[in-house]
Amino acid sequence: MPFAQRLTQVETSAIRELFKLLGKPGIISFAGGFPDSAMFDVDGIRAASEAALREEPGAALQYGATEGYQPLREQLSAFMTAKGVQGLAPEQLIVTTGSQQALDLLGKTLIDPGDKVIVEGPTFLATIQCFRLYGADLVSAPIDAHGVQVDQLEQLIEQHAPKLVYLIPTFGNPSGATLSLERRKRILELAVKHRTVIVEDDPYGDLYFGEAPPPSLLALSSEVPGSRDWLVHCGSLSKVLAPGLRVGWLIAPPELLAHATMCKQFSDAHTSTFAQATAAQYLKAGRMPATLARVREVYARRAQAMGDALRSELGDAIDFVQPQGGLFVWARLTGAGGAVADGRELARRAIEQGVAFVPGTPFFCAQPDHATLRLSFATADVEKIREGIARLGQALQTAPAPQEA
Amino acid sequence: MPFAQRLTQVETSAIRELFKLLGKPGIISFAGGFPDSAMFDVDGIRAASEAALREEPGAALQYGATEGYQPLREQLSAFMTAKGVQGLAPEQLIVTTGSQQALDLLGKTLIDPGDKVIVEGPTFLATIQCFRLYGADLVSAPIDAHGVQVDQLEQLIEQHAPKLVYLIPTFGNPSGATLSLERRKRILELAVKHRTVIVEDDPYGDLYFGEAPPPSLLALSSEVPGSRDWLVHCGSLSKVLAPGLRVGWLIAPPELLAHATMCKQFSDAHTSTFAQATAAQYLKAGRMPATLARVREVYARRAQAMGDALRSELGDAIDFVQPQGGLFVWARLTGAGGAVADGRELARRAIEQGVAFVPGTPFFCAQPDHATLRLSFATADVEKIREGIARLGQALQTAPAPQEA
Known part of the structure; x- marks a missing residue:
């Protein structure tokens, strides 16, 4: 069946492959781009x-x-x-x-x-x-x-x-x-x-x-x-x-x-x-003003927890600006002390350690900065954020997994 | 502002112009393509x-x-x-x-x-x-x-x-x-x-x-x-x-x-x-089977009423197949006895008489049959259908409105 030419413009596999791994039991996910459904004003x-x-x-x-x-x-x-x-x-x-x-x-x-x-x-x-x-x-x-x-x-x-x-x-x-x-x-x-x-x-x-x-x-x-x-x-x-x-x-x-x-x-x-x-x-x-006030307060706490944990667990191997709003920490791996400096490599290792995030590469339409990563603080609570970032710290220290033939 | 070329392919004015007239008070409309909201299973x-x-x-x-x-x-x-x-x-x-x-x-x-x-x-x-x-x-x-x-x-x-x-x-x-x-x-x-x-x-x-x-x-x-x-x-x-x-x-x-x-x-x-x-x-x-049974019964009655009224009010000036389902009567003006034979002309006259339908012309992508019209029987009750078709019969008999310069 011949499809339209426009379909050849688009490539969706990178993130889809990652998301398939999120079903692994016990994974703490910072990969999503969505709000926390526990906070919906049902x-x-x-x-x-x-x-x-x-x-x-x-x-x-x-x-x-x-x-x-x-x-x-x-x-x-x-x-x-x-x-x-x-x-x-x-x-x-x-x-x-x-x-x-x-x-x-x-x-x-x-x-x-x-x-x-x-x-x-x-x-x-x-x-x-x-x-x-x-x-x-x-x-x-x-x-x-x-x-x-x-x-x-x-x-x-x-x-x-x-x-x-x-x-x-x-x-x-x-x-x-x-x-x-x-x-x-x-x-x-x-x-x-x-x-x-x-x-x-x-x-x-x-x-x-x-x-x-x-x-x-x-x-x-x-x-x-x-x-x-x-x-x-x-x-x-x-x-x-x-x-x-x-x-x-x-x-x-x-x-x-x-x-x-x-x-x-x-x-x-x-x-x-x-x-x-x-x-x-x-x-x-x-009801919107009260809903917004509640959501802001919860996300602010989680953003703070993630920033604190990243600084204490990953130290100078990661660089980021503490977010003042939104859902995301955008960070850059510095490679300090010989740590992993490629977000895609860290994402693979992180899954092994039970934590997920999205590497930054696919967010660039050109000249990607492969050292970047996106971490959502929106859907995990503060305890899970601390645990997840600790796992990320582990992943950063882990020797590379052997490549399959 | 330059728009995409694809917009030049499309022309939407014909029906939009007609629909603007539907707001006229007292109009009985057979123009819609939608179900009767009074029958929704709220x-x-x-x-x-x-x-x-x-x-x-x-x-x-x-x-x-x-x-x-x-x-x-x-x-x-x-x-x-x-x-x-x-x-x-x-x-x-x-x-x-x-x-x-x-x-x-x-x-x-x-x-x-x-x-x-x-x-x-x-x-x-x-x-x-x-x-x-x-x-x-x-x-x-x-x-x-x-x-x-x-x-x-x-x-x-x-x-x-x-x-x-x-x-x-x-x-x-x-x-x-x-x-x-x-x-x-x-x-x-x-x-x-x-x-x-x-x-x-x-x-x-x-x-x-x-x-x-x-x-x-x-x-x-x-x-x-x-x-x-x-x-x-x-x-x-x-x-x-x-x-x-x-x-x-x-x-x-x-x-x-x-x-x-x-x-x-x-x-x-x-x-x-x-x-x-x-x-x-x-x-x-x-609940769907009961809903379907109810809707079928009401639409069947309305379709019958519209068919009967069309035959008695418009006689041999109109030709159509009695619908066995759906929402529409699709009809063709025969011009018998010198009556109007163009659906667009009849639509204009019908509005004057307080009844609306959609002429058939815009439904053809090529070689339109201008004698056609679409009448929906779904949203008017039987009394309104009889009154509306009587008005349509009047419109068919009316002398053409004087053309504006």
Whole structure:
């Protein structure tokens, strides 16, 4: 059976192979990219779902508008307004089936085969694959602890005239990095100057541990005239409420939003109205602030425990910035004292010791830094984190396993 | 902002313009393609949703496998087995976000720009647009009251070597036609002989009014050796339970299913686990047979009322086959006695008289028959149907509205 050419652009085996090993009994996993299901507000979601079926059963179970269920669009618009976004009417966002679908719709709406797209190096793995399925030629923009390096980004924009620049400015996946306020403003200026679409993917921005991060690019866009015309924002309830609802949203300039809506119509018609009505009732009930406060507090404790354990167990063999939010520690093996310096090799050894994480290599669309690794602190409790990192320390000391012939 | 080339393939204005008029007060609408929300089993869905959140809150709200929530795959496999499909393991189907997403995944997995795809003339409008977004060059295969004409289909397959043939064999949308048993077997033989993928889209097969229709192509495939290797089946709970869950499924040969799963991973990660767990609990509770019986009985009465009214109000100015299932009457204006013979003209006049339907023209990918129209009998009760068809009779008699300059 002859398949479409686009399938040859994508390679998914690296992480799939690793995930197969996670079923091994007793494994402590730092490999996931998901929130802890023990923290879901099940009572709140049950109450919201009941309210949806009681107050509006027809609408909650019938076909709905491709743009989204209007009461949810209104709640999401208010949610974003409360985070400093100005002048956002409900009609300026569409509901998507998770923010993954927002990425897919951007690919479908904007990317022709061969088009250049700039992403951070490293970036979200599923973005790389999603855009490559539309034939994008990805270009990697380097980052540091303060997010993407803007001077280099501008050079890359001038060199490649990309269809879009994709960024996770706040608590990036996998980097954990947060773009500084000054860089945020410069990026908005770049968008206007070079007439370049900037996509801000922001699933983690609400998961901060201490002070709130700088305002989103979307919130800041009111300070940079013309920037809103080039700015796309993807949001999601997955990390803050529950991934299983598959409720995300896409905010974009009107023409782009209209085209994305048309593409959505033929992708899945609309996002589950049952899930949308449930999410709308949840937000309306006002439970989100307490949920966020609880989740932040638990993740903050786990992030601290992981950072402390990494420093005490791995010492100068590992280098990382203590995360201020999000789900991930992004670390780099230094090779100090002759320890393992390749994340892929350490991942293999770690599985033997009963701990799993994702090596950093697949998160780069080009020029991978093989010394990197991503550790999620979200789903294991503090005791398990300490035990898991101790095992990681063991793995670092272990002699390499003999290679099979 | 430069958009992707693929957007130039699609035109959505015809039906959108019509649907804007549906908000007019007092309109009786036969234009929809959806079930009657008054018949949703809200109590059953509420109980199923509560069971999902009580028994498995973590799984129902967390990320899930792209292939689908395993208990739902098991229930759907049993549901299909009860309808005569042999040897269907849960692993041979994936859950999709409505069957619209199954079409999108087939497009993504199989269609390169310029590829030929054969569809029925007329066929489901969103299939035309969905495949065109992947650059498909659509070829129209003629149908009659017994579905697609197989001799002509074989000629078209030989002439065009299509990537796939897309059929709605049972109570087609918009045609209402059902492929005869003999033609079903011949199509399975054609698939093997010409090594051609056949897609069977089957959202309406359970909505029969009298005798059950012939078995699905999928159920018959066990009688035609080798045909299962070329057969794809799309199913959906939208028309029989509730569209708002967005639960459909895709059954395909293993390699195709694996590629479609990979494409789904980057389209929306997975279908709402909340909706999937609710659907699984609903099927497990055994409520579907009673729900189907109730829905069939109500739609049968409405279909009969519409057929009777059309005959008495429009007489020989309209020609149609009385539907034996599904949601639609597909009719043709004969022009007898000098009456309107163009479905688009009648649609405009009908709105003036307070009744809406969809003209048949946009359902053809080529060589449209402008005399056709689609009338849904699903959402209006018998009284409204009689009143609406009486208005349609008025519209047929009305002098043409003066053209605006």
